[in-house]
Amino acid sequence: MSKRPDTLETTRLALELLRRIPRNRRITAVELHEQLQHAGVERDLRTIQRQLDKLSEHFDIDRDERSKPYGYRWKEQSGGLSLPMLNEQEALLMLLAESHLRHLLPSGIMKSMHGFFQQARDKLGPASPDLRARQWLNKVRVVSTTQPLLPPKIEDGVFESVSNALYANLWLEIDYRNVAGKCKRASVMPLGLAQQGVRLYLVCRYEGYDEERILALHRIASAKATTRTFERPADFDLEQYDADGHFGFGNGKRIRLHFQIDKEAGLHLRESPLSLDQRIDESSGSYEITATVADTAQLHWWLRGFGDKVWDVRREEVEPVA
Structure with missing residues (x-):
């Protein structure tokens, strides 16, 4: 029987390990095993250890045997594996993403x-020759x-369980504490x-x-991803859900909003409109703003925040698009 599939899997495992061995610190087989599990590469710890031993024989990898578990790193003068080594720009992108x-x-x-x-942090460490890339992290915020x-x-383990269940389309068992402090399992x-x-x-x-609910993660007392999968509802779109104002405590209703605002207070609306169809009519000391927006509690708080600099607020319901 052909051994090609096994050979390909062994090669893939070797490449994944080589990509994750750091240059400026040691990493153990246990740490690498955990990283590979999260990346979807299922191998037992003993297989990882055997593969690391083989790689240490054929690559410039230093195996620290002074204590167990052994630590692995690229030797100081080694060029490492050319493909995974980040350049300064890629390292900068990785750290911003993190x-x-x-x-x-x-x-x-x-x-x-x-x-x-970790490789990105090492790349932009004090020894990095690219001072500009290293300084950039302190130039943006x-x-x-x-x-x-x-x-x-957020309780320990909650974000991990929630995000992993969301990623894999798995039902989630939670204990949720509402604003009144009452806890309920669901x-x-x-x-x-x-x-x-x-x-x-x-x-x-x-x-x-069938209706959606919004739960604050910090009010979830415990969460556990089950093994039950579900088919993601075709009628749900997170972007549209946001556009409908649900995260601003709305119910999806849209309105045609009219209001007068002091010119100084409303100048920013010329630069950052409320909507694509916003219209501004200018008078001597104020702007009259007209825009189609989601009717939310957040909108009401925003308007009230201007105090007496906003007046003559009117709302007209907009028929939903069929």
């Missing part, structure tokens, strides 16, 4: 990428448009994950129901 996407990627994928993130708040605490179908400021929200459907 910083800003950590809550928008499944936990398992983030863990499987740990070796690459995402800033809050509201009063900065610290993120609420089975939910995870449909989307949204980050709003420092908070994370899960869009889901409770088992036996």
